[in-house]
Structures are given as structure tokens and as C-alpha cells.
Amino acid sequence: MQTQRGLWLFLVPSGLVISLVLLYPLGYAIYLSFFNYYLGGQPPTFIGFGNYVALFGDERFWGSIGKTVLIVAGAVSLEFVLGLAVAFGLYKLTFGVKPLNLLMFLPHIVTPVVAALFLRWIFTGRWGLLDAIIMSFNIFPPDWLGTPGWARFTVIVADAWQFTPFMILVLYAGLNTVDNSQIESAQMDGAGNWTILTRIMLPAIKPLILFVLAIRIMDAFRFFDQIYVLTAGGPGTATETLTMYTYALAFRLLEIGKASALGVLTLLLSALTIGLVIAVLYRRDKGAF
Amino acid sequence: MRPSRTTQMVLFLALCAFTVVNLTPIIWAFMTSIKQPVDAFSVPPKLIFTPTFEFHYQVWVEKEFWRFLINSAVIAISTVCISVPIGTMAAFALSRMRGGGSRGILFGLLAMRMFPHILLAIPFFVLAQWLSLIDTYPMMIMALVAINQPFTIWMMRSFFMDVPLELDEAARIDGCNLWQVFYQVALPVVRPGLWITSLFSLLLAYNEFLFALVLTGPNTKTLPVAIAEYGAEDLNYWSLSAAAAIGIMLPIVLFMMALQRHLVRGLAFGAVKG
Numbered sequence: 001m002q003t004q005r006g007l008w009l010f011l012v013p014s015g016l017v018i019s020l021v022l023l024y025p026l027g028y029a030i031y032l033s034f035f036n037y038y039l040g041g042q043p044p045t046f047i048g049f050g051n052y053v054a055l056f057g058d059e060r061f062w063g064s065i066g067k068t069v070l071i072v073a074g075a076v077s078l079e080f081v082l083g084l085a086v087a088f089g090l091y092k093l094t095f096g097v098k099p100l101n102l103l104m105f106l107p108h109i110v111t112p113v114v115a116a117l118f119l120r121w122i123f124t125g126r127w128g129l130l131d132a133i134i135m136s137f138n139i140f141p142p143d144w145l146g147t148p149g150w151a152r153f154t155v156i157v158a159d160a161w162q163f164t165p166f167m168i169l170v171l172y173a174g175l176n177t178v179d180n181s182q183i184e185s186a187q188m189d190g191a192g193n194w195t196i197l198t199r200i201m202l203p204a205i206k207p208l209i210l211f212v213l214a215i216r217i218m219d220a221f222r223f224f225d226q227i228y229v230l231t232a233g234g235p236g237t238a239t240e241t242l243t244m245y246t247y248a249l250a251f252r253l254l255e256i257g258k259a260s261a262l263g264v265l266t267l268l269l270s271a272l273t274i275g276l277v278i279a280v281l282y283r284r285d286k287g288a289f
Numbered sequence: 290m291r292p293s294r295t296t297q298m299v300l301f302l303a304l305c306a307f308t309v310v311n312l313t314p315i316i317w318a319f320m321t322s323i324k325q326p327v328d329a330f331s332v333p334p335k336l337i338f339t340p341t342f343e344f345h346y347q348v349w350v351e352k353e354f355w356r357f358l359i360n361s362a363v364i365a366i367s368t369v370c371i372s373v374p375i376g377t378m379a380a381f382a383l384s385r386m387r388g389g390g391s392r393g394i395l396f397g398l399l400a401m402r403m404f405p406h407i408l409l410a411i412p413f414f415v416l417a418q419w420l421s422l423i424d425t426y427p428m429m430i431m432a433l434v435a436i437n438q439p440f441t442i443w444m445m446r447s448f449f450m451d452v453p454l455e456l457d458e459a460a461r462i463d464g465c466n467l468w469q470v471f472y473q474v475a476l477p478v479v480r481p482g483l484w485i486t487s488l489f490s491l492l493l494a495y496n497e498f499l500f501a502l503v504l505t506g507p508n509t510k511t512l513p514v515a516i517a518e519y520g521a522e523d524l525n526y527w528s529l530s531a532a533a534a535i536g537i538m539l540p541i542v543l544f545m546m547a548l549q550r551h552l553v554r555g556l557a558f559g560a561v562k563g
Contacts, residue, residue: 007382007385007386007467008382009382009467010378010379010381010467010471011378011379011382011383013374013375013378013379014375014376014378014379014442015379017371017431017434017435017438018401018435018438021431021432021434021435022401022404022409022435022436022438025409025412025413025416026408026409026412028412028416029408029409029411029412032411032412032415039415039418086304086307089303089304092300093300093301093304094297100304100305100308102545102549103308104307104308104311105552106312106315106542106545107311107312107315109492109541109544110538110541111495111512111537111538111541112496112498112513113498113513113514113516113517114513114538115314117318117516117517117531118314118315118318119314121314121317121318121321121527121531122313122314129313129317161311161314164311169552218402221405222406222407224406224407225498225499225513228498228517242405243405243407246405246408246411250407250410250411250414251414251503259411260408260411263405263407263408266405266407266408267403267404267408270403270405271400271403274403
């Protein structure tokens, strides 16, 4: 009993920091979301759910939800499919796996801002590497960052460039945990690679797959650094996700109250999404965490 | 066995091709950083040229990027020095507690990892202005310590879970109090884990952008903010900013070499990105 009581003391320093620097500001943001508050303007006035009502009538808000869903879904599915293919390739490969794995991994831990710059130098009109290559075949390339459709595509590619390596590493580690005897007996029965992958290996690592998807969806929701550097939400509002819109409201228009309300809605939306994923995760496999 | 060797070769080449395409942006940036601007913008791209490291020198010394490196280092190292000790203590407690309390806390920490950082950036900014802490180290460090806690605690807890409880009990019988059990018995066993966790936390703080964008200013600007803001004031802009970008990446390459065996564990607990 005494051990248990003493242990709580070990939680105090971390608990204090989390309460003061994480929970208190969170509460303060929720509080601010009920005020009409322009930074540097008049003192805040209480308007109840006014900011939320304003947002629900705001086309830019609905537009940013659509773009967030599009970018998150596009990026995460691209990363998963590509990541799984490469992970399976690495699994099948009998030599040189380690150096390849390490080299592939590099883009994942590059500072996101720097990664976005690397990609900007590929995609920039005329001078970027991609355009230079395309133009040397006498084809006129699209404006990757300047047209709405292509800008969204480029942002998805940027996310995929940084996070496919994460998928590869985790899925490769997962594939290696699958029981070998099951695979061998399937091979005896004449099953091909595709059948083995989809019928035996994927079901075996399902908890890991759901876990990794949950993490990716969660992080893609707050994807900010790369969009900020690549397109800053543009052209127009073509790549303006919820996070980008919140940033614009808070730090460009200084509408702190409305921005807080949008932040709270983003939190609720991502919690809802993750809640759904975790519900599936727990239903399928209790031991996932 | 012959056909399988051919398949292996094809597979190997395909994966090599993927890796090369994947690394192209980095290689291209490196080449831009050692090219004269004239060579950098030729169509088709020039692959043979006289390399120069003058832009690396210019951006880090003359354009004073070393200042931002110092800012980044001060902030990242201070963050680790606060975050890891307090997180490790909490992790020890959570690994030794029985009952539902610790489960609840762990789940709460996981939930905190989901917070959209933009939602925290707003109150951080308002409070920092109110306390006149904008453009100071402490504000930025505390913000990073806080968002680092969930990762540090989960990660360190996984290492403490590997320390057998019998070891604690033996120490208790020998008359150690709880602090001594933690500090003299459990902590030495998890020392490798402590290093791994510290390095991951260091990377997280080094890479962070949003809070740095909002909370730092001319005196405390970190490398990611500096390079994102670095504008096209002069003709050599491309070469200079490529040189800065490559420089920012170098410590990360070292980091990866040091941690290659532990990457999966760190990633599973959400290192690197918040």
C-alpha cells in the first residue's frame, strides 16, 4: 500500500507541467472560443456560441473540411499502398535489406520545413528539376504549385514523401513477426505471393495496420509545416486545410476568438475520426495497445 | 534455385530504383548547394560542373545562420534536459502502479498526443504576449517540454516495463526507499533507453516549426523558422538556401546513424512528429 502512495509523487513534476502548459492553455482556448476577440483591438466581448454559428455559415470553413479530408485520405492511402508494396518487397529480398531500409528512411526524419523546400525545388515552375526534365522532352509541364488541382496533388506527394518511409519501416517490422510455419504450409499448397500477402500476412498484422493508420490520420490532420512552405494554402484557398485556415484566422486576421472556435472544432473532428478508428481496432483485436 | 536468383536481382534493382527516386530531392538540393546559379538553372539539368562550397560558407557565416543554429541547440537541449527527467519519473511510477489509475493516465497521454498543435499555438501566443514572453527561450522551451511529455512517458515506460519487479522488491528488502529504488536500481538498468528517448526528444524539438513560428522572434529564431522565412533577396538565393537546408539536415543524418536499431520502437510511440 505504501509503495502505491509514494509512487504518485513521481507524477507530480510531469503532471504540473502538463497541467500548466498543456491543459490550462487548452481550457483557455476553449474559453476564448466564446468571445469576440481581435488581438490588439477592443477588449474581448462574450458572444456565446457566436463564433461557432459564424463558422457553420462560413463557406471557407466547409471548404477547408473538404480539402482536409481529401488531402488526408489521398496521402494516407497512397502511403499505405506504396509502403506495403515496398515493405513486402524488402521482406522477400534476401540481401542488402539493411542499407536500403536505412536510406529509404532518411526523408522521414528530415525537418519537415526543409523537406518541403527540397520538394519545392523539384516542383517549382520552370526551374524545378521535374519541369527541367519534362521540358527537355519538349513537353509543356503543368504549373505544379500554381493550379488548384495540381497544388493539392503536390501537397499529397509531399506528405507521402515524408511518411511513406514510416509506413515501410513499421509494416516491414510487422511482416517479420508473422509466423513462418503458416506461410510455408500455404506455399506447399501452391499459394502465390499475392494470396500469401492478402490471406495470411495482412490478417495477422491487422492490429498493427490499424494502429499505424490511426497515427497517420491523426498526424495528417494537423499537417502544417509542409503546406505552409509549399503553397501557404494557395493558390487562393486550394490547399487550405483546417489547420491552415485556423492559422490564417489567428495569425493573419488576428481573429483569436473565431480561430479558437475553429481549433476546438478541429480537435473534435480529429477525436471523432480517431475514435472511429480505435473503435474498429478494439472490436477486431483487444490486445492492440 | 536459378530463377529465384533472377527474381532477387529484379527485386533488388526495383527497390534500389525506388530508393534513388526517393532520395532525388535531397541529392538535387545538395547539388544546387554546390553549383553556381548559372549552372543550377540550365535546361536540361547539368550533371557535370565545378563544385563550390562558397555558398555553404556564405549562408552559415556571412548570413549568420550560425545564430539560428545556436538558438535551435539551446532550445532543443534545454527541452531534453527538462522533459526527459520529469517524464522518466512519471514513466517509472506508471510502470509500477497497479490498478486502473495508470491505464487512465496513459490513455489520457495518448489523447494529448492528438491535440492539433494549432489549437495550442493560439493560447500560447496570447499568454506569451500577456506575460511578455514572446521571443524568449523559456516560453518556447516550456511549450516543447509539454508536447514532448506524452512521447517521453510512453517510451520510458516501455523500458521500465522490461525491468523485473523482483529487482525492486529485492532493493526494498535491502532497505532502499522508493527514490533509491528508482534512482539507484531501476534507472541504471534503463540507461540505454534513456539515451534513445533523449535523442528522439532532441530531434522532435529540433524539427518543430509551428510553435517556433509563433513564439520566437529575431533573438530566438530557430533554424526551421529562419529557413522558411529566408527570402529571395539576392541572385544566389537558391544556392544559399539549398546550402542552409543541407546544413540543417546533417545533424539528422548523424542521428539516424546512431539510432538505426531503435527506430521502430521510437516511431511506434510517435517520435519525430509531436
